[in-house]
Amino acid sequence: MKKFINVHVHNKIYLWLVGIILTWFIAAFLVLPNVNILYTTFFADGAFSLEPFQKLISSKRAMNSLLNSFILGITLVITVNITGVFLVLVTDYFAIKGAKILRLVYFTTMIYGGLILVSGYQFIYGNSGFLTTALVKIFPTMNPDWFVGYPAVVFVMTFACTTNHIIFLSNAIKSIDYQIVEAAKNMGASPWQILIKVVLPVLRPVLTTLSVLLFASGLGAMSAPLIVGGKDFQTISPMILTFANSMSSRDLAALLAIFLGVSQIALLYFITRAEKKGFYMSVSKVKTRIEKQKIENKATNFIVHFFAYVLFAIYVLPIMTVIIFSFTDTYSISTGTLSWEHFTLDNYIKILTDASSYEPFVISIIYSGLTAIIVVAAMLFIARIIHKYNNKLTTSLEYSFHIPWLIPGILMALGLIITYDKPMPILGNIVLTGTLSLLLIAYVIEKIPFTLRILKAAYYSFDSSLEDAAKNLGAGSFYTFVRVILPIVLPTTLAILALNFNSLLADYDLTVFLYHPLYQPLGIVIRNNTDPTASIDAKAMNFVYSVILMAISAVVIYFIYGRGSKKKNIL
Amino acid sequence: MRVKKPLLLVMAFMLVASILVGCMNNDSTKKDTATDTKDGKKSLIVYSNSVSDGRGDWLTKKAAEAGFELKIVEAGGGDLLNRLVSEKNNPLGDVVFGLNQMNFETLKANDILVPYEPKWTAEIPEGSSDKDKFYYPLVEQRIIMIYNKDVYTEETAPKDWTDLIENEEFEGKYHVPGNLGGGTNRSVIYGMLMRHVDKNGGLGISEEGWKEIKAFFDNGYKTPEGEDANANLASGKVPISFTYSSGLPGIEEEFGFEAGIVSPEVGVPTTVEQVGIINKRKDQDTAVAEEFINWFGSAEVQGAWAEQFGSLPVNTKAVAKASDKMKQIGENTKIQDMDYTFISEHIDDWVEKIELEIF
Incomplete structure (x- = not known):
């Protein structure tokens, strides 16, 4: 006692x-x-x-930018989650030829980002980019300024923001108990069913957290909208930065930032509540290491391989051009x-x-x-x-x-x-x-x-x-x-x-x-x-x-x- | 009772301890930065936005020869101003130079400067310095419109900023800045707005003036981040742009083209890099700072600076050392007559209005 x-x-x-x-x-x-x-x-x-409120509400640019930031945040939650899950399945779940090299390339977003990453994409898709130049040769009527606005921003960010997925989702996949997968197989579940009913639920806690972060990076997007957003897809972060730097406009910056912050925290609130209700996995206590799944269906196997390597190209090209161009002068970089x-x-x-x-x-x-x-x-x-x-x-x-x-x-x-x-x-x-x-x-x-x-x-x-x-x-x-x-x-x-x-x-x-x-x-x-x-x-x-x-x-x-x-x- | 006490405690203390230890350490390093003349060396912390491209290293070296030990804090104009203002209760720097006259007005209004009089005041043109003796001019930058000579001749090129707006043939052919943080970009704006001062208009500018600015931005090519206005200028894609005078030779060299200079009748905006002593309040001894400024602003040092880096010195005895190109710009353009106090009172509001309503 x-x-x-x-x-x-x-x-x-x-x-x-x-x-x-x-x-x-x-x-x-x-x-x-x-x-x-x-x-x-x-x-x-x-x-x-109340002046700063009035100023912002009467500014068409501010309101449009806010709307765009939200649209971007929501879009990214969808597109990046899809891409991210696919990447992780390719590197850690399915048996894919060359998975090691694929994984290495998918990892590249961890080592560079921001303006440089977007510049890398510009070298490929921008108006004097390699792909654009090639396409214009084939289709002379094509507009070389095609890579601009909302689709371009979403494209760049979808592939640039998969860093967290590659790291944290693959950790989660590795922690799946292989015995459940085996059990499901023995009970006659199709590979698709296993994926949806067994694998994805294990990923859910991590995916929800990643979604909060994705929404945040969409709201706070800076480099991509600045470079490829064009006049019609401006977002709020560059505006916040400009205003924060100017002594007399800081109230506007603070107001915009608080608004963004509150929406992030509101999302966080719902996620936290969901977490509390719990998604504890009740799995076996003695886990078996997961084995890579071979895709038996030939057509599916081909499609998965095809997309895995398309993504490989999308990831490897920008970083390669950045490295190559680092050995040139400003003239080459500016003109591509x-x-x-x-x-x-x-x-x-x-x-x-x-x-x-x-x-x-x-x-x-x-x-x-x-x-x-x-x-x-x-x-x-x-x-x-x-x-x-x-x-x-x-x-x-x-x-x-x-x-x-x-x-x-x-x-x-x-x-x-x-x-x-x-x-x-x-x-x-x-x-x-x-x-x-x-x-x-x-x-x-x-x-x-x-x-x-x-x-x-x-x-x-x-x-x-x-x-x-x-x-x-x-x-x-x-x-x-x-x-x-x-x-x-x-x-x-x-x-x-x-x-x-x-x-x-x-x-x-x-x-x-x-x-x-x-x-x-x-x-x-x-x-x-x-x-x-x-x-x-x-x-x-x-x-x-x-x-x-x-x-x-x-x-x-x-x-x-x-x-x-x-x-x-x-x- | 499921807490891991020892580990958690250790971690909690680590967090606190690391912060406190950090604080303690710094108290000792702080002494090193003090400006007193220990070891017979006259050390100074200098804040500047005008030390890039090797100018800082050059200055540190030359100053060392003259017996000063300089530590330069380098940042862009806007960032430097923010840092100075936010540090005003406990300033780290001793001397600031490179910011323009409007920035120095802000510093003065925030009580960040100490008045003094350098030895070389007789060598600068009369009326060019602050009448309350808080800051003094060093280097002048004219903000000039330039065009690609392969695309336009002197006849076909615009004669003034207003031409860009009125003449349809220039639509989309001239660069307009995507942000208004920097001094050069801002001076283009006030150079146009100050032609329409109207005490009853919005923010001191008449409706006509705001219409003009809106048209200026709407008709121009807003160079996106990541694209180079100078590269566009050289390639002829956007053959009209602007620059500060000492930047011109570098642009021509890097991109291999020849630029024509537009000289509007009303004159061109000019920003003048100034120097001042930072107010550290507590019974500060400004002797070393004054000595440094006496040295730095002298005809000899300013002349060498101009020779080395192609600037246009304010010191009349140093002007002879400026490059021919700079002298030529100085002679071919005249200075637009503007009330800089009025500008420094309003420029932030103008920029805000443009950011919110025009961009």
Whole structure:
């Protein structure tokens, strides 16, 4: 009895402590700076006015852009999920010839993105792109500017946004118990039935989470609409960025961002409710590793192979052109022409031999690495709490951690500066501006929602009876976590570590306001070298930097994810 | 009782500890950045948007020879201004240069500058600097309309920005910017709007002026992100564009064509890169910053800068060192007479209106 009370009291104290720390963190870093910047934004003249609402509502462009962003978000949920599921089935479920190389190519979206990725697509489909030029030769009446507007944006983003599917869905597929598939077969189920009734339900928890993220990336789409959207398909993010950068228009930026954020969180609310109702899979406790399924029907087999390789081409062409064009000058890149005359190694030499150039790489690697580790460790813990104690407190905790979705990065950065440029009691009177930690804090905050979403899904997709079994066998909680739970969520954890690391490596928008003058991160150096108003060779330099970043990302992914996944998925 | 206490506690503390440790570390590094003259070195943190293309390295090297240890914080004009304003309670920089006169007006209004008087004020044209002595001009950029000489001759080329709107043959033939964040793009806008100042009109501009701007954007070729206006100019696809004066030689060289310069009768907008000392409040000693500006703005350094990077210095004694091309632009175009205080008060609202209603 005494022991019970002891343990109980201990536990209480511990929970209180965790609660206090988290409350402090949320108050100090998520609430206070953002409230501060929103207050100065909306009450700039001392009083709140409805003017920004009126301005936006009467702006045809703003309203159209908002509508377009929503359309894009919804479209992507459908198109990317279809593509993503197909990709994963090709690499991990069906027996497809050349699956390994296919998988490698499908992975390429992990190592590049943004403007460079869209430029890659432009080299193929744009008005002077290779495919367009070829098609115009065959059909002279064809309009070379065909790759523009909504279809073009959807096309680019459908293939560019499959990164998370490739990682997290394939982890989920690998965790299917092969015995169920066998059992279904023995009971006479057709391959199609197995796919729909057995495989897809296992993927559901991950798919729902990915859908939330897809909707978010559709709403927040930036590069693709800017480059291939044209006049008729503008979206809201470029507008938010422009307004956030202009002191007197920040109220508009904040308003638009809050609106987008609220719609994301509304979607999240429904998903979370669905998660609570539970989709726990009750499968056998001793899992057998899944075996690849041969497609018996010849026609189907041909069709699946055909599309697998069409996708291969779609994925491989843009990245190949980007790499090739990185060895040319701005003239070639701007006009999309390739010739030996314009081949050059100068830009590589310029970047790689500059004595001062390795330092930004080191600084960015340290910042991104630290951020990735801190955020993943903290969210591993918090997602566990949310998963375990499913109550009002943890729900509000979860929503608080989504605050960064409500505020555009730039405003968050400015909020941190104007809040902590003076001693504040909540931080023990430490002044943050001018310190190295300011940027780290901002990076951590920025990565919280995404990391939490994915890790929570990882916890939900494992079988909690395994944990109970370990307990019944007498394993301590710590032992259970390390030996049973952690190995199951580890592939996801490592993958997200890599994703966070890569995404911050060349960050600019957050970094520019927060970096320490003596420690210049890579994103700043890249922007300064590739700003078209400042540098003539801006474009070519940009391509070279992108290819170098691709190489770093590829190495990181190989070490963290590529090798890890083979070992860790044993179970 | 199913909590993994030790592990969870460790993790919670890790989160807090890492942040606190970060803070502590930085307090020590902060001392290094202080501007005092330790070790006999005069170190300064310089904020600038005008140090790309090797100018920053050149400046750091030359300054070191003169005994200054510079750390340059480089960012685009808009970002730099945002950073300076948001940091105003605890500024990190000592000197800022490169921003234009309107940006410096904003800095001045936010109490971010300290007044001072450099030694070379006698060498700049009278009336060219701030009367309250908060900032001083260094380099001038004329914003000029240019055309591809393979497509137009001096006769067939537009004579003024208004030609682009009125003359149908230029429809779709001239580049209009897709964003108005940068100083050059903005100056095209106010160069046109300032011809229609009307105190009773919307945002200080008459209806006529807004119609003109709308037509300007509607009839132009809005170059999408990822496409290069200069490449289009060179290929003849969009043969009319604009640039800041010192950017012209580079464009001609990179894309291998010859550009004609349009010189409207009313004149061309000009942006002047300025220099000022950042207000750090707490009993700051601005001696080193002043010494640096005395050195940097001198005819010798500005002349060398102009020679090296093809700029048009404001310092009259340095103008001789500017390249022939720059001198030619300086002589062939005249400066449009505009009230820059009025512009800096309104430009953000104008840009917002264009973003919302015209784009």
